Amino acid sequence: MKNLQQALKVYFIMGSPNCRKSPAEVLTEAIEGGITLFQFREKGEGALTGNAKYKLAKELQQICQQHQIPFIVNDDLELALQLDADGVHIGQEDEPVHIVREKIGAEKILGVSVHTMEEAVAAKQEGADYYGIGPVFPTATKKDAKPSQGTKLIKKLRIEGFTIPIVGIGGITSDNAACVIEAGADGVSVITAISHAESPLEAAKALKMEVYRNE
Numbered sequence: 001m002k003n004l005q006q007a008l009k010v011y012f013i014m015g016s017p018n019c020r021k022s023p024a025e026v027l028t029e030a031i032e033g034g035i036t037l038f039q040f041r042e043k044g045e046g047a048l049t050g051n052a053k054y055k056l057a058k059e060l061q062q063i064c065q066q067h068q069i070p071f072i073v074n075d076d077l078e079l080a081l082q083l084d085a086d087g088v089h090i091g092q093e094d095e096p097v098h099i100v101r102e103k104i105g106a107e108k109i110l111g112v113s114v115h116t117m118e119e120a121v122a123a124k125q126e127g128a129d130y131y132g133i134g135p136v137f138p139t140a141t142k143k144d145a146k147p148s149q150g151t152k153l154i155k156k157l158r159i160e161g162f163t164i165p166i167v168g169i170g171g172i173t174s175d176n177a178a179c180v181i182e183a184g185a186d187g188v189s190v191i192t193a194i195s196h197a198e199s200p201l202e203a204a205k206a207l208k209m210e211v212y213r214n215e
């Protein structure tokens with residue numbers, strides 16, 4: 001990935017449980033609205049498994065490929081390898097960072113969720129390319145999310161001189177995205193703000209405006 005920082009600006013995450021119309025339609029509209037990266041996260045009540053999950057992932061990957069949007073897989077390393085995805089996102093409860101890095105190789109994008117300075121240091125040492133930090137604001141999407149922590153850790157990492165790309169996640173909308181960027185994040189990652197929007201296209205556009213406001 002030539003410029004990961006740019007790709008992280010408007011990072012859309014979803015799977016079928018997050019969508020009120022077909023995931024392909026939602027993704028296509030979000031791309032038209034200006035998202036810069038997509039994560040396939042097939043998780044939560046009613047999530048597809050097995051071949052149905054694979055088929056949906058493949059369909060969404062093809063849409064991303066047609067529009068030069070990098071395609072990241074959440075949690076499921078085997079699926080990412082099967083699809084030759086552009087990268088993987090893992091959390092602290094998933095496989096260890098260095099093992100995933102070893103399995104996907106140096107060229108693929110590896111995102112890691114971090115909640116503390118210690119986790120950030122370890123993830124970087126083990127091969128993370130970017131951090132997902134959250135929940136910045138309260139979220140109803142991830143049932144096992146930690147309490148919201150605002151932008152404290154993002155600010156702290158920048159003050160301490162960390163230059164690794166960062167995205168904020170959790171409860172982010174076009175109304176509050178600007179403060180995440182002001183805190184030092186390179187981009188925002190969202191599920192509901194786009195996937196539940198009447199118009200995913202307009203929702204992505206509005207987020208993009210906020211993220212690029214000061215550029």
Ligand SMILES: Cc1ncc(COP(=O)(O)OP(=O)(O)O)c(N)n1
Nearest residue numbers: 074075089090091092113132169189
């Ligand atoms: C960009 C981004 N940041 C954080 C997460 C959360 O990952 P994780 O803590 O592993 O939780 P699940 O998403 O797997 O429920 C993410 N997916 N993406």
Ligand SMILES: Cc1nc(C(=O)O)sc1CCOP(=O)(O)O
Nearest residue numbers: 134135139141170171190191192
């Ligand atoms: C997938 C995820 N991870 C989080 C974390 O804090 O690591 S919060 C979250 C859910 C984000 O969904 P929404 O944009 O709908 O709030």
Ligand SMILES: [Mg+2]
Nearest residue numbers: 075090091094
């Ligand atoms: Mg995970």
